Amino acid sequence: MSPPLPDLPLLELRDLRAGYAAGPILHGVSFSLAAGRIATLLGGNGAGKSTLLRAVYGANRHYGGAVLFEGRDITALSPPRRLALGIGFVPQGRCNFAAMTVAENLLMGGYTLKRTEREAAIAAMLERFPVLARKAGEAAGNLSGGEQQVLEMAMVLITGPRLLLLDEPSLGLSPRMQAEVFATVAGLARESGVAVLMVEQNLRGALAISDTAIVLEMGRKFLEGPAAEVAVDPRIRHAYLGGNVTAADAA
Numbered sequence: 052m053s054p055p056l057p058d059l060p061l062l063e064l065r066d067l068r069a070g071y072a073a074g075p076i077l078h079g080v081s082f083s084l085a086a087g088r089i090a091t092l093l094g095g096n097g098a099g100k101s102t103l104l105r106a107v108y109g110a111n112r113h114y115g116g117a118v119l120f121e122g123r124d125i126t127a128l129s130p131p132r133r134l135a136l137g138i139g140f141v142p143q144g145r146c147n148f149a150a151m152t153v154a155e156n157l158l159m160g161g162y163t164l165k166r167t168e169r170e171a172a173i174a175a176m177l178e179r180f181p182v183l184a185r186k187a188g189e190a191a192g193n194l195s196g197g198e199q200q201v202l203e204m205a206m207v208l209i210t211g212p213r214l215l216l217l218d219e220p221s222l223g224l225s226p227r228m229q230a231e232v233f234a235t236v237a238g239l240a241r242e243s244g245v246a247v248l249m250v251e252q253n254l255r256g257a258l259a260i261s262d263t264a265i266v267l268e269m270g271r272k273f274l275e276g277p278a279a280e281v282a283v284d285p286r287i288r289h290a291y292l293g294g295n296v297t298a299a300d301a302a
C-alpha cells in the first residue's frame with residue numbers, strides 16, 4: 052500500500068460519538084494522528100478510553116461523527132476490513148494461545164495473510180523481536196508477562212498495520228518489563244513509521260515516549276497537547292500522575 056500523503060493525517064476522528072447498545076459513551080471526540088506518531092489517551096476510570104480504541108477499530112456501536120483513515124471515511128467498515136486497511140488492535144489482557152508455541156501464535160496472528168506470505172512474515176517478526184526468536188518453539192504460556200506482551204504486539208504487527216491501537220500494554224508487568232515494552236513501542240514508531248494510539252496506566256512511562264496526549268473526561272476531549280507539556284500540566288499531574296502541584300508547575 053502507498054504511504055499516506057504528507058499533508059494528511061493517518062487517523063482522524065471527527066465529532067465521533069460511539070458506545071454500546073445502552074447508549075453513547077463518547078460524545079463528540081475529534082483529533083488526528085500522523086504516521087510515526089504516538090498518542091496516549093488519559094482519563095479517569097470510565098472516561099471512555101478503551102471505548103475510543105474499540106471505536107477506532109470498529110468494534111462499537113456508532114452514534115455519529117466519522118473515523119477517517121488516510122483521508123478515507125471508514126466509519127461503516129467492520130473490524131476485519133479495518134485490519135485489512137492497516138489498523139491493528141491489541142486488546143487489554145493476555146490474548147495469545149497459551150498452549151501453542153510462539154511460532155504457532157504468530158501463524159494465528161497472520162491468518163489473514165496469503166498462505167505464500169505467512170512464512171516470510173513470521174520470519175520477519177522473529178528477526179525484529181529476538182526475544183521471540185529465542186523462544187519460537189516454546190509454549191506462549193511459559194513466556195514472561197513482558198515477552199507475552201511483545202508476542203501479542205507481534206501477532207498484530209505481522210499483518211503490517213500502519214496504526215496500532217494498544218490497550219494497557221504494560222499492565223501487570225514489572226518496571227523493567229514495562230520499560231522494554233515502551234522501548235519496543237517507541238521503536239515501532241521511529242523505525243517503521245507506525246502510528247500508535249495507546250491507553251496506559253503507567254502514564255509517566257507512556258508520556259515519555261508519546262508525542263501527544265489526549266485527555267478524556269466523561270466521553271469528551273478535555274485537553275490535547277504535546278505529551279511533554281501535558282505531563283507537567285498541574286491539573287493533569289494532580290489528577291492522574293499523583294504529583295503535588297508546586298509553585299513552579301503553576302507558574
Ligand SMILES: Nc1ncnc2c1ncn2[C@@H]1O[C@H](COP(=O)(O)OP(=O)(O)OP(=O)(O)O)[C@@H](O)[C@H]1O
Binds near residue numbers: 071100102
Ligand atoms: N461492553 C460494554 N457494554 C456497556 N457499557 C460498557 C461496556 N464496556 C464499557 N462500558 C461502559 O463504558 C464506559 C467507559 O468505559 P471504558 O472502558 O471505555 O473506560 P476507560 O476510560 O477505558 O476506563 P478504565 O480506565 O476504567 O478502563 C463505562 O461507563 C463502562 O461501564
